[in-house]
Amino acid sequence: MPxxxxxxxxxxAVSEACGAAVELTRPSDERHGDYATNVxxxxxxxxxxxxxxxxxxxxxxxxxxxxxxxxxVAGPGFLNLTVDDGWLARGLAAVLASGNGFGGGSADEPERxxxxxxxxxxxxxxxxxxxxxxxxxxxxARLFAFAGHEVEREYYYNDAGAQMDLFRASVEAxxxxxxxxxxxxxxxxxxxxxxxxxxPVPRMLEEIEASLERFRIHFDSFERQSVVESxxxxxxALLETYEDDGAVWARTSAHGDDKDRxxxxxxxxxxxxxxxxxxxxxxxxxxxxxxxxxLGADHHGYVARLQALSEMLGHPxxxxxVLIYQLVNLTRGGEAARMSKRRGDVVFLDEFLxxxxxxxxxxxxxxxGHDQTIxxxxxxAAERSQKNPVYYVQYAHARIAGVxxxxxxxxxxxxxAGPLADEERAxxxxxxxxxxVLREATARRAPHAIPTYAIRVADDFHRFYxxxxxxxxxxxxxxxxxxxxxxxxxxxxLDLLGIEAPERM
RNA sequence: GGCCCCGUAGCUCAGUGGAUAGAGCGGCAGGCUUCGAACCUGCGUGCGGAGGUUCGAUCCCUCCCGGGGCCA
Numbered sequence: 222m223p224x225x226x227x228x229x230x231x232x233x234a235v236s237e238a239c240g241a242a243v244e245l246t247r248p249s250d251e252r253h254g255d256y257a258t259n260v261x262x263x264x265x266x267x268x269x270x271x272x273x274x275x276x277x278x279x280x281x282x283x284x285x286x287x288x289x290x291x292x293x294v295a296g297p298g299f300l301n302l303t304v305d306d307g308w309l310a311r312g313l314a315a316v317l318a319s320g321n322g323f324g325g326g327s328a329d330e331p332e333r334x335x336x337x338x339x340x341x342x343x344x345x346x347x348x349x350x351x352x353x354x355x356x357x358x359x360x361x362a363r364l365f366a367f368a369g370h371e372v373e374r375e376y377y378y379n380d381a382g383a384q385m386d387l388f389r390a391s392v393e394a395x396x397x398x399x400x401x402x403x404x405x406x407x408x409x410x411x412x413x414x415x416x417x418x419x420x421p422v423p424r425m426l427e428e429i430e431a432s433l434e435r436f437r438i439h440f441d442s443f444e445r446q447s448v449v450e451s452x453x454x455x456x457x458a459l460l461e462t463y464e465d466d467g468a469v470w471a472r473t474s475a476h477g478d479d480k481d482r483x484x485x486x487x488x489x490x491x492x493x494x495x496x497x498x499x500x501x502x503x504x505x506x507x508x509x510x511x512x513x514x515x516l517g518a519d520h521h522g523y524v525a526r527l528q529a530l531s532e533m534l535g536h537p538x539x540x541x542x543v544l545i546y547q548l549v550n551l552t553r554g555g556e557a558a559r560m561s562k563r564r565g566d567v568v569f570l571d572e573f574l575x576x577x578x579x580x581x582x583x584x585x586x587x588x589x590g591h592d593q594t595i596x597x598x599x600x601x602a603a604e605r606s607q608k609n610p611v612y613y614v615q616y617a618h619a620r621i622a623g624v625x626x627x628x629x630x631x632x633x634x635x636x637x638a639g640p641l642a643d644e645e646r647a648x649x650x651x652x653x654x655x656x657x658v659l660r661e662a663t664a665r666r667a668p669h670a671i672p673t674y675a676i677r678v679a680d681d682f683h684r685f686y687x688x689x690x691x692x693x694x695x696x697x698x699x700x701x702x703x704x705x706x707x708x709x710x711x712x713x714x715l716d717l718l719g720i721e722a723p724e725r726m
Numbered sequence: 727g728g729c730c731c732c733g734u735a736g737c738u739c740a741g742u743g744g745a746u747a748g749a750g751c752g753g754c755a756g757g758c759u760u761c762g763a764a765c766c767u768g769c770g771u772g773c774g775g776a777g778g779u780u781c782g783a784u785c786c787c788u789c790c791c792g793g794g795g796c797c798a
Binding site: 246248249250253257259262265266272295296297298299479517518519520521522524545547548550588589590592593594595596597598601605606607608609610612613615616617619620622623624626627628665669670672673676677680683684686687688690691692693694725726 | 728729730731732737738739740741742743744745746747748749750751752760761762763764765766767781782793794795796797
């Protein structure tokens, strides 16, 4: 049974009273009540009646609902609801009753979901470009898990291809004291690898894993290309194929791709696409219902062909999702630094974390829409001060922790509410938004809604705190409940972002 | 040449059909004898352009301009 969602309950009650599916929005202008709906405007069209007349009729029905203090018809036909303090107090009690589960468990049908993320070839340390991939994919995975799905994170890497040969040859060259081959890999990290005997690939991978663990991304599995490659023949056997010009083609154009794809070249070599097919087959064979790929914008061409493979292998094409994120640019004093592994100006994740810290790094990478190219000013991000929104949110959590320490165990009681002050009403309403924010963020695979919301929660809390004393006030029990619930909501948001919620700062 | 993403305040960005479009940074002016001032309060005529759909468009459709990316 999912945790309670007071706004959803109210929405359902309003929908039933109106005889139509209703959405409640929170008006930006306080004079428009606590919640508003445009249902009368939508019904007016099909009923062929004036919107305000329809609204007037619905107003009378809504006014009798439990918890509704008043209903007004406004503007072209909006219905503005004001809830009473008792409803808000019960809502707060519901938040506390569900503990740290508030806002979660929204999945109607829990699925087994695999999120494949980062998957950078182990030819060098993880870069900031991969960090966006990781932060984004990991946050989406956290959202899925909180919603009630079973999630596994996988890292796929090439351990056997031409690039890896070149990488190994580059390390060998350094060991012999020679220059790496032309187009080979260079950089200080090669010397470190050269200093240790044996295959540098596993060692490089260990370093990558350590960097990602530091970045709070934990992988459940690592998949090697050489293993997947061995299953290519089985996969090809399952596809609709034909021969042309000595090559074997998959008829992906019949499944939404813009052209057919070669799976075996005329010289007998299998293509990357054939390996993709084998990999998808393997993922489904492991029992996943949904396969998530997190890929950079330069891979947008893969979407149609991967979904075509899914369909050809007998699965719904929508069960393969390719989440595309745009690139990251770092700036320092206005100077832009491009991130690319082959160039000298590449920025490694560990350096980035050394400079700005894990919390700020995840915050910046997650607070922008994934479809947005982002620019991060390293100097600003590194500043550990009130200029940085992540600390503003963390401060709310720490401040509440301080109050609760000073409360020395005094009991919170959401029901002990007298008439609520404006700041208290605003904060309770804000907390109640969490389930909807998370449902939306999960559905859209858009975790950047969380930082936006968390700032608003912190904002409402700081304003409340500034205006009202908690300890020693007549409303102490209620306000302790409000603080506790706020702390829980902030902690949930930060946890979904992979950011720490400190007790002290 | 085809395809993908994006043009919102001085800067970085939220806002995927609703009422007077928001936040952080930067700037200016205030607020600590009080549970944590990493806080609070005040100051902002900005949706690239033109058509279209709609009772209503920053949001949906078409074209143009501009920035980034991929493929050829």
